Amino acid sequence: MALRMTTQRRALQGLGNGALVLMVLWTAIPFYWMIATSLKHDKEIYGYEATLIPERPTLANYATVFRETPYLLYLRNSIVVAVGSTVLSMVIACLAAYAIARLNFPGRALLARGLVFTYLVPTSLLFIPMFAMMSVLRLTDSLHGLIIAYLGFDVPFCSWLLMGYFKSVPVELEEAARVDGCNRVSALVRIVLPMSLPALVVVTFFSFTHAWNEFLYAHVFTSTTGARTVTTGLVNFMSQDVFFWGPLMASTVMSALPPVLMFLLFQRWVVKGLTLGGVKG
């Protein structure tokens, strides 16, 4: 019996290792191609002399991106929009989550449900009326408009995530502080927020990367170079015939880097935050 078990286990481990190799290749090859292309001369990218491994690596494509395209402007716009919407949604979501987690008032459960519900309504259902609304408010082609639009996703999501964390902070701590003269606001700032630091990191990560990665609203609401973010800017590069794969892959590598680095840095917390519901269920 025990012998059969060990054989089974060993076979399974072998199978797992084999599968892992395939999965690593499946994940890695597209990355490799993206980075390799960005380091090649055109001669190695197209035609009969095309190579699989760059023979004479070059940073020329990166130089082209900075010299001949408004990439830096797109980068700046992305940073402005991501930081703006992250800060705003953090403040709004902290207040909302605290109210739902700690305060007792009629309509509380309904509002909690409303927040989750709105988080789940995809933007592809909303972009047409949002476009009409933004046109009327003259918020198209503007970074302000994008910052505001992204709150529609960020606030519900962040509130939902923070709600759970705030509930896990022991009420007794807060009560003790209030006996000592803290009011609700200072209890939130001094007790609940510091104890929810991991959640705040996760929430910051999510709203920042969401704004950084968002494409549909950015694409629909902007038609001029001045207000384009990185995502819609790169797609716009693609539709221009002059711009080709070398520089395009160079800018893709650079644009993918910030969220990937953030993910690797905060991974432990992010995975926990994302799967929080699942683990408890």
Added chain:
Amino acid sequence: MATSTSVSLPLPSSRRGLGSRGYRVQRFLMRDRTLGYLFLFPAILVIVGLVAYPFASAIVMTFQAKTAGAPGRYIGLDNYRELFNSEQFLRTVFNTVVYTAVGVGVKFFLGLSMALVLNQERFCNNLFRSFLLIPWAIPTVMSALNWRWIFDDASGLINNVLVRLNLIEETISWLSDPHLAMFSVILVVVWQGTPFFTMSFLAGLQAIPKELYEAAEIDGASVLQQFSNITLPRLRPIFITAVMLSAILTSAAIQFVLILTNGGPADRTMIFSVLAYHLALGGAQRLGMGAAVSLIFFPILVVFIVFLTRRMLREKGD
């Protein structure tokens, strides 16, 4: 707020010095009900202004002939009538169902396999785990652009390798062959979306107590029996949540199709979000038609959304 500065003072003395009016104002502000609505006001504003109002106005729009910036003209059910008589729309319904079902199904099985493999003990497992999750962290637009280049007819990676290995005579048009385009798009969706399932399932696997397996082993249960009697039932709640969430997000994701094929060739990869985009923002700017396309799928989505809302709140202990 005089109280916020002195944490160590006992309650009555910290309020000493406030006039009776100030005291009343403060008590009013600190009442749960007032404070609750005050704290929630910005969030309510966001929900109403950026989700509820646009959603309601989308419903109104579907009964209108409307272009951006101009007021709409009511035309009753004409938009819906035109849609149901259009072959393009019927193809779009079919495509969306295939795209979502196949995409979510493949992601599910690949994600479960990855999670099971990563749950085994091995050298440097954490490193593999981080690495396999990266496609999820990359902006979807960047992945889509990269894959468009991988699929490129003349110089893309796949054709490049296949030609070198003498496996094909002529290059394959992955994105413009009517029989291959949907397959290629789903491949990209799977590449990008599998890590989400892996993460969810892995967290679920790690939450299963080891003792359960040890006990089963003593009773002589085989590995397969352990899997079907312990692992699967324990993961079931996560299966349901992950599949529903992914179905909503996959069916609604627009950037893969928009960047890879733009709905072509001959509408073979046209899904509802892309059709809505073309109708509303293509040349004719028919916002009403576009909104009608988006909303026709909402009744299906809303079942998922309501169900998920309940689950997500229950899991938060509400």
